[in-house]
Amino acid sequence: ACGGGKDEGKKESKNDASDDGVQEITIKLSHEVAENTSQHVGSIAFKEYIENASEGKIEVQVYPNGQLYGDQDVMQSLAANNVQFTQQDLSKLVGDDERFNIPSLPFLFASDDEAVEFWDSEKGMEILSALEKDGIYGLAMWPNGPKHFTNNKRPLKSPEDFKGLNLRTQGGQVLEDVFKALDAGSVSIPFTELYTSLQQGVVDGQTNTFVNTESKKFDEVQKYLTVIGDTRVDVGFFANKEFMDSLNDETKKIVEEGIKAGTDAAREASKEMNEKAFEEIKNRGNVEVYELTDEEREAFVKVWEPVYEKYAPVIGEEYIEAAQNVGK
């Protein structure tokens, strides 16, 4: 293991950016999730593509599990070029730009494909580019998938069933309002305390993708799962601007193709893994699974109308409209 790669890269590119040949550089990619996730699959595809295509001239070091940086400091480190690539949960960027609230709007997208199509569109890319002023390129959206409620009190079939439940939220004002519209309380609990908090009933339930609920074993301490897919977890793939701009054409081409390879792999893996996780949850049989019917879903759509009224102006009507028009 040797450091200093990125700086050598910088210098090199200043001197011989016009030169042919792939630059010898080391790329650090840091993300905060486990190795059994679609994000990691994408990261590895990115690494393998680039290392192969550059014939080993470019080394890509992947640091999963937040072992190098966590969600609270990775963007700063990306901006400073201590890492060159990262993925970040879009809903954690709402403090930088309200438009990142899009995944938290209930039923905005009917599937992963629709979400992907929106974020690939002009409007979506416009939002992803919001961090360019801080020296960060937004490259692509990697879906983690739709979220589904689990809880310990009762099967949740209608908005009324949510009344009085205390649900864990991962933060953000939109999500708080989403819960409030159901008369449910939102409690913020750090991940390390969540499993025991669910077990002991500090909170009644939580909402997560199948993969998260399965891999973090929340079904072990929950009784009911409602398949609803109202809000989503989507992450952005980001790169340091200064690093990207320092690449010569040949190197840049490889990196950009790597980005595409990683993105394709991550998107594919996300779908597969959620399906597999759902099967696994059903096999384990810890939770009673309930899938909402279309009519039951309609009742939720109605209840959440005020959330749209409140946040459409904040996020920007044109983005919501564009999102709604996807797939139609």
Place this chain on the structure above:
Amino acid sequence: MDATIVLLVSFVILCLLRVPIAVSLGLSSIFALSMIDFTMYPVIHKMYVASSGSALMAIPGFVFAGIIMARGGISFHLIEAIKSWIGHVSGGLAIVTILACMLFAAISGSSPATAAAIGGIMIPSMVEAGYSKRYSMGLVAAAGTLGILLPPSIPLIIYGVVSEQSIGDLFMAGVIPGILLGVILIIFAIVNARIHKYGRLPKQNMKERLQKTRKALWGFILPVLILGGIYSGAMTPTEASFVAAFYAFIISIFVYKEMTLAVFRRIIKESINITAMIFLIIASATIFGMFLTAEQIPQDLAHWIEGSATSKWTFIIGVNILFFILGMFLDSVSIILITLPILLPILILFDINLIHFAIIMTINMEIAMITPPVGLNLFVVSGISKEKLGEVVYGVLPFFGLILIGLILVIIFPQISLSLLK
């Protein structure tokens, strides 16, 4: 590799120059990180993030509660009552300390919180009953580590997520090894007390005992309140720490009437000081760990063991040595996150039960809490008892050996961890 040498050498030199450990860790990491061209500002940002994390916030609460109890009369009456019952039994107070640590461990997922909450009360009382201070501090630092073996346990939760094992099963698996370690400590405490004639106070009559117990009743309610509060789902461990502090505060004012403004002021100041000392070390230790991770040192070591292990037993020995070395410097969550994914394939290859291995790993993480230079329990105990770090390290040495015996037993007999599982 050069930067790693700079890191370790400068750290040792700084420590020998009596630079505070937190500063030694931070400065040597800054030297080393700048050698590998890290931009410093986000590194410092990480220090800030590391010392403001929600997982740590039970520490100030339990330090606070412990100091209120110590200064506001609760501890005094609790100790008087316990002494009246078993003060004449050689080793009695040491046993109570161990049991208190186990009880507290069962409610908190964190070892330093356990050491803070119990140490504040039991170290002074053991010293008063004639135990050596070194021994008392070592006992609390060691017994406090049970916080992560007896459920709930933050490291076991992380292990379950990374290795895809049931967290419920992991918690169950920790119970008997936790009790086993407790029993080993208790046996040692009895033998040791007999040898050194520790803790033989005059025997008290029943009337005195009942009187003192009645006086201490409010103190005895406290663990019930915390345990009940957490198990009934009323509060998280972090919240429970502040509820405990609040309860102790109220009792000190209205029951024991020992809380004056001056006393309270001193309590707050002490709580802030000790918490700050611990958190500055955590902040610096984080960037120390970040350097090692960025240079892929733990990864390389784990890969090396993966590659050189020829049999199940050489692998187990190698892996325990790996955990020991990493445990000197890194925190348990980082060690699990970094090494476990690398070790998993070989665990499966050698057909080692992943739940059994979780307990082996967790006992190693307990040892990491009491090995210098970065051992949070050592710092907590040194802080609350206002003794030099060296004294605590001397005190903890025999217990280190005892935990090692427990570890070996658990390794040789997987049934110890697995028998409670179906």
Place this chain on the structure above:
Amino acid sequence: MKNKLFTFLEGIEEFVASFFFIGGSIISLYGVFMRYIVNSPVTWTTEIFETFMVFAIFIGFGMALKDNQHIAVDLLYEKLPSIAKKIVDVIANSLGLGFSVFLTVMGVEMVSVAHQQGGITIDVGVPLWLTYLAMPIGMGLLSFYFLLKLINIFRHWNKEEKTQETNIEELF
């Protein structure tokens, strides 16, 4: 003899740190109360509780140094002759000063970058730069006390007895 100005400054520092520590504790209790007793949880408590604790703790870095609470290794130091002890003290405190000044500067940068970027916290919407202020303030105070210790060593250079443990307020 304690100087009035020092007592005053010390008082402010202790008051502010205590305010955050007690305030944070109360907010945590309020969170339990609203969720468990009233069954109407409030989302903002966790974030504000943590911010308050962080301010108390960061201000505490300096207080802990003043009260000699930061743990150091005495192994070699105790065996040194008095003059060598003084030299080691000078080096150690200079290094401490360098470290804390560096972190103060970095902290200022942290705050100014966060200010430029205009980020806010997720739950409550507090500007991030405001929460980051704990870093330069805490490290600034730590620098201040390292500096005072350093000055103190020189002032007491010819006295045999105490070096490191001299009370800082004697300076004023």
